[in-house]
Amino acid sequence: MKKLKIIGGRPLFGEIDISGSKNAALPIIASSILSSGNLILSNVPKLHDVSTMIKLLKTMGASFIDHGDHCLKIEAHSLNNYIASYDLVKTMRASILVLGPLLAKYGEARVSLPGGCAIGARPVNLHINGLRKMGAEINIKEGYIDAKANRLRGATISLETITVTGTANLMMAATLAKGKTLLKNVAIEPEIINLGECLQSMGANIEGLGTRIISIEGVDSLRGHSHEIIPDRIEAATYLIGACVTKGSLKLNKLRIDHLDSVIDLLKKAGAQISFQKNQIDVSLNGDIQPINFSTNPYPGVPTDVQAQFMVLNALADGDSEIKETIFENRLMHVLELQRMGADINLDKNTAYIKGVRKLNAAPVMATDLRASAALVLAGLTAKGETIIDRIYHIDRGYEEIDRKLSQLGAQVLRLDS
Ligand code: EPU
Numbered sequence: 545m546k547k548l549k550i551i552g553g554r555p556l557f558g559e560i561d562i563s564g565s566k567n568a569a570l571p572i573i574a575s576s577i578l579s580s581g582n583l584i585l586s587n588v589p590k591l592h593d594v595s596t597m598i599k600l601l602k603t604m605g606a607s608f609i610d611h612g613d614h615c616l617k618i619e620a621h622s623l624n625n626y627i628a629s630y631d632l633v634k635t636m637r638a639s640i641l642v643l644g645p646l647l648a649k650y651g652e653a654r655v656s657l658p659g660g661c662a663i664g665a666r667p668v669n670l671h672i673n674g675l676r677k678m679g680a681e682i683n684i685k686e687g688y689i690d691a692k693a694n695r696l697r698g699a700t701i702s703l704e705t706i707t708v709t710g711t712a713n714l715m716m717a718a719t720l721a722k723g724k725t726l727l728k729n730v731a732i733e734p735e736i737i738n739l740g741e742c743l744q745s746m747g748a749n750i751e752g753l754g755t756r757i758i759s760i761e762g763v764d765s766l767r768g769h770s771h772e773i774i775p776d777r778i779e780a781a782t783y784l785i786g787a788c789v790t791k792g793s794l795k796l797n798k799l800r801i802d803h804l805d806s807v808i809d810l811l812k813k814a815g816a817q818i819s820f821q822k823n824q825i826d827v828s829l830n831g832d833i834q835p836i837n838f839s840t841n842p843y844p845g846v847p848t849d850v851q852a853q854f855m856v857l858n859a860l861a862d863g864d865s866e867i868k869e870t871i872f873e874n875r876l877m878h879v880l881e882l883q884r885m886g887a888d889i890n891l892d893k894n895t896a897y898i899k900g901v902r903k904l905n906a907a908p909v910m911a912t913d914l915r916a917s918a919a920l921v922l923a924g925l926t927a928k929g930e931t932i933i934d935r936i937y938h939i940d941r942g943y944e945e946i947d948r949k950l951s952q953l954g955a956q957v958l959r960l961d962s
Contacts, residue, residue, distance in 0.1 A: 546937060547960040548960070549930060549932050549958045550930070550932075550958075551930055552906060552929065552931055553928035553929070554956065555792030556925065556955060557792050558954060559795040562776055562798050562799040563589040563775070563779055564774070564775065565589070565734075565735055565773055565777065566591055566593055566942045567638075567733075568738040570638045570641060571709070572739055575645060575716055575739060575746070576620040577606075577620050578743075578766050579621055579766045581768020582768040583617075583742075584611075584618075585616045586613075586615045586771070586772045588615070589776065590944050593636050593638065596632060596636040597636070597641075599632065600639055601620055603628075606618060606620035623649075626650050626653045630687060632656075634656070639655065640655060640668055640709060643689065643713055644675065644712075644716040645716045645717070647691050648720040648721060649720060654689070656689075657684060657688060662916075663877075671713045673701075678696040678698070678717060678721055679693050680692065696718070698723030698725040698760075699721075701725065701726070701727050701728065703730060704729070705729075706842040708731040708733050711758075714727055715727060715739070715740060715743070715760060718762060719750070719763065720765070721760075724762070725759070725762070727760070728757050734777060734803045737753050740753040745771060746768070747763055747767050780825075781853065782943070783949075784804075784807065784811055784825070785811070786853075786953075787829065788857060789833070789856055790922075791829055792953070792954075793827070795826050796824065801820050801822075801823070801825060810838060811827065814857060814861070815831060815833055832902075834862065835858050836861075839867075848869060848870075849915050851867060851869055852875070852916050852919035853915065855882060855887075859901060861900035864898065866896065868896075869894045875913075881911075882919070885905055885931070886904050886905040886907075888900075903927070905929070908934065909923075909931065909933055911934065911935045911936055912935070914939065915942075916938070917933065917935075917939040920933050921950075
C-alpha cells in the first residue's frame with residue numbers, strides 16, 4: 545500500500561496550473577453513451593477515477609484514443625454490454641452515472657448498487673425514483689439495479705434533496721426521452737452546467753441550466769461533439785488553502801475565479817491577500833490566521849469537498865471556530881487524525897468546535913477518503929518533521945500529480961511503497 549511522506553514546515557511558493565475537474569469529467573465521459581457520434585474532450589484530468597470510468601465504458605464496448613495533452617476521443621456510440629459490475633462500482637460510486645444514459649439509449653441497464661461509503665450512506669433512491677417516473681421498470685436484485693424501458697418518457701420530477709449525480713443522471717436520461725421533462729430542485733454546481741452545455745452541443749434541448757428548474761425536451765438522437773472540461777474548483781481551493789496554512793504565496797493558473805466565490809470569501813475572512821485576473825489568482829497569507837465559521841451547502845454555498853481542508857486552516861488559527869457539515873453524515877473522520885497531530889477539535893454530531901493551536905505536530909496518519917487525504921497533506925505540510933500518510937491511493941482519485949505539483953512549490957513530498 546502506498547504512503548506519502550511529507551517533511552513539513554516549509555511555506556508553499558510558486559506557480560502551478562490547475563487540472564480539469566474530476567466531477568465534471570466523470571458525468572461528461574458517461575454522457576458519450578448517449579451520442580451517435582464521437583465525443584472529443586479536452587482538459588481531461590489524469591486521475592484514477594477518470595481511468596475507472598474509462599475502464600467501465602470499455603467493458604461495454606467503447607473505445608478511447610488518447611490524443612495526448614489531456615485530450616481524449618471517445619467512441620461509445622454502439623455499445624454491446626449494458627452492465628456496470630460490482631467490481632468497478634465498488635471502487636467508484638460515480639459509476640452510477642451510466643445508468644441514465646444506458647437506459648435512455650438502449651432501454652436497459654444493469655448497474656451494481658453502490659454500497660455505503662466512508663463519508664455517509666449515500667443512497668441513490670432519487671436517481672431510481674426519477675427514472676421510474678420516466679417510465680423505467682426497475683428492480684433491485686442481488687445487489688444490482690436492473691432497469692428496463694421501451695423508451696423513457698418525459699415527466700415532472702421534484703428532487704426532495706439537491707443531488708449532484710442524481711441531477712446529472714436524470715438530465716442525461718431526459719435528453720433522449722419522449723416529450724418534456726421538468727426537473728425541479730436540481731443541483732446548480734458548475735460541473736452540472738458543464739455537463740448540460742456538453743449535452744446541448746450534442747443536440748440536446750435543455751433550458752434553465754444554472755437555475756433550480758431544468759426543462760428538457762427529448763430528441764431522437766444526439767450527435768458527436770468537442771467539449772472542454774472546466775477547471776477543478778476543489779483542486780484550486782485545496783492549493784489556495786495550502787498557501788494560507790503554510791503562510792506561503794502562490795499563483796494558480798487555468799482556473800475559474802467565478803466558481804470559487806464562497807471559498808475566496810472565507811479565505812479573505814481568514815486574512816488571506818487575494819488578487820486575480822481572468823483565469824489566474826494570487827494568494828498569500830502573512831501573520832495570524834483568523835478563525836472562520838461556516839456550514840457546508842450545495843453550490844453556491846461552501847462545498848462539502850473543501851470542509852476537511854478548511855478544518856486544517858481553523859485548527860491553526862488564532863481563536864475558536866465552528867464548522868458544520870450538512871451534506872454527508874459521516875464526513876468528519878479526518879478530525880480524529882488531525883487530533884493525532886495536535887489539533888484541538890471537539891465533535892458534536894455534525895459540528896466541529898475548533899480551538900486554534902497555531903501549530904500541528906508531524907505524526908503517522910491514515911487517509912479515509914479523498915478530501916480527508918487532502919486535509920492530511922495540508923496538515924503535514926505545516927507540521928515540522930515527518931508526517932507519513934497511509935492509504936494515499938484515495939488522493940490519486942482526485943488530485944492530478946499532487947506530489948509533482950507540491951514539489952514544484954517547494955514542498956518535500958515523497959511516495960513510499962510499504
Ligand atoms: N442523496 C440522497 N438520495 C440520492 C442521492 C443523494 O439522499 O438518491 C443525498 C446524499 O446522501 C447526500 C446529499 O443527497 O446527503 C447530496 O449528495 P449528492 O447526490 O449531491 O452527492 P453525489 O452526487 O454522490 C457529488 C460529488 C461529491 C460531492 C457531492 C456534494 C461527484 C462524482 N461526486 O456526489 O464529490 O461531495 O456531490 O457536492 O460529482 C469528491 O469529489 O470528493 C466527492 C465526494
